[in-house]
Amino acid sequence: MQAIDLAEKFAAFDEHWRPRVAAQLNGQDVRLVKVQGTFPWHSHAEAEEMFLVWKGRFRVEFRDRTVALGPGQFIVVPRGVEHRTAADEEAEVLIFEPSEVVNTGDAPTSEFTAPMGAMI
Amino acid sequence: MQAIDLAEKFAAFDEHWRPRVAAQLNGQDVRLVKVQGTFPWHSHAEAEEMFLVWKGRFRVEFRDRTVALGPGQFIVVPRGVEHRTAADEEAEVLIFEPSEVVNTGDAPTSEFTAPMGAMI
Numbered sequence: 100m101q102a103i104d105l106a107e108k109f110a111a112f113d114e115h116w117r118p119r120v121a122a123q124l125n126g127q128d129v130r131l132v133k134v135q136g137t138f139p140w141h142s143h144a145e146a147e148e149m150f151l152v153w154k155g156r157f158r159v160e161f162r163d164r165t166v167a168l169g170p171g172q173f174i175v176v177p178r179g180v181e182h183r184t185a186a187d188e189e190a191e192v193l194i195f196e197p198s199e200v201v202n203t204g205d206a207p208t209s210e211f212t213a214p215m216g217a218m219i
Numbered sequence: 220m221q222a223i224d225l226a227e228k229f230a231a232f233d234e235h236w237r238p239r240v241a242a243q244l245n246g247q248d249v250r251l252v253k254v255q256g257t258f259p260w261h262s263h264a265e266a267e268e269m270f271l272v273w274k275g276r277f278r279v280e281f282r283d284r285t286v287a288l289g290p291g292q293f294i295v296v297p298r299g300v301e302h303r304t305a306a307d308e309e310a311e312v313l314i315f316e317p318s319e320v321v322n323t324g325d326a327p328t329s330e331f332t333a334p335m336g337a338m339i
Contacts (some may be wrong), residue, residue, distance in 0.1 A: 100281065100300070112299035122295050125317055127247060129293075147244035153291070161220065171225040171273070173249075175242050180220070195315060197245055198253040 105153055108219050109133065109191045116211050119219035123198055130194040131219065137185040139211055141204035148196045150177045155190025159183075161200070225273055228339050229253065229311045236322070236331050239339035243318055250314040251339065257305040259331055261324035268296045268316045275310025279303075 108121050108131055116138060118130035129212045134157060150159060151173035159174050160183050166174050174181050184192075203212045228241050228251055236258060238250035250332050254277060270279060273295035278295050279286045280303050296302050304312075323332045 100294065100297065102286050102292045102294055104290050111250065122269065122293070124269055124295050124315070125247065127245065127315075129315075149242065149244055149249065166220065166222050168222050171221045173225070173242070174220065174222055175244050177220065186293065189315070195244065195247070200290075 105131070105191075105193070110163075112176035113219055115189070117213045118194060118202060121193075121218050121219055126197055127195055128198045128200075130196070132192050132194060134184060134186045134192055135189045137159070138182055138183045139203060139206045139209060140183045141175075141208065142179055143196075143200055143204045144179055146197045147178050148177045148194060148200070150174055150184065150210045151195070152177070152192040152193040153193055155186060155188060157190040157192055160185060169171045200202055225251070225313070228284060229273065231339055235309070237333045237337070238322060239313060239337050240318075241313075241339055246317055247315060248318045248320075250316070252312050252314060253309060254304060254306045255309045256314055258303045259323060259326045259329060260301055260303045261326035262299055262301045263296075263320055263324045264299055264314075265313055266317045266320045267298050268314060268320065269295070270294055270304065271313040271315070273311040275306060275315055277310040278305045280305060 115135045118132040122129040152168045157168045235255045238252040240248050242249040272288045277288045
């Protein structure tokens with residue numbers, strides 16, 4: 100029951116594609132991630148994912164189109180839909196999704212696959 | 220699968236204490252609410268609630284203390300904990316909570332009790 104400051108939390112880590120869990124509620128995680136470059140294609144069979152941009156420019160790419168997002172814009176990716184995320188320059192993104200979601204979904208485990216439950 | 224812009228959504232309604240549902244995922248709502256004044260005391264026995272301030276100054280008051288929040292700050296209110304929200308001047312807040320949550324929780328139905336599922 101305390102205030103959590105997004106700017107302060109984002110300032111506390113540097114790695115790209117390594118979400119930090121800023122809060123958990125109702126089985127969901129509030130994850131903060133810094134992104135730069137392009138993430139592998141994947142989908143999540145059992146979970147929807149929300150990406151809300153806090154800072155920078157961010158893209159969610161689908162096989163047939165790309166959705167570009169800036170600060171204060173978000174998207175919900177439906178379950179089972181193949182997607183990848185990308186950013187030309189570093190961006191900061193808030194993710195809402197169930198706590199059991201692995202970031203790379205059904206893609207093979209790789210250097211992009213982040214440890215689960217890293218709190219910040 | 221489209222970009223949702225918080226500023227645009229907040230600009231599309233005026234009433235205070237009437238959350239609009241901007242998105243739904245995994246049984247949760249992303250609700251947008253404009254607040255001014257003081258909301259009734261209440262709790263939610265079965266749900267945690269997250270309040271993320273988008274614009275303005277906002278308070279979550281508990282029986283023993285008050286947490287003040289500005290833009291980019293959030294709090295998670297645990298289930299069963301009595302609280303009320305308040306703002307001296309209009310503020311814009313994003314709420315993340317299960318879709319079945321009634322805004323006034325266990326408080327008597329009043330003029331603050333908002334219609335459920337009002338999408339925007």
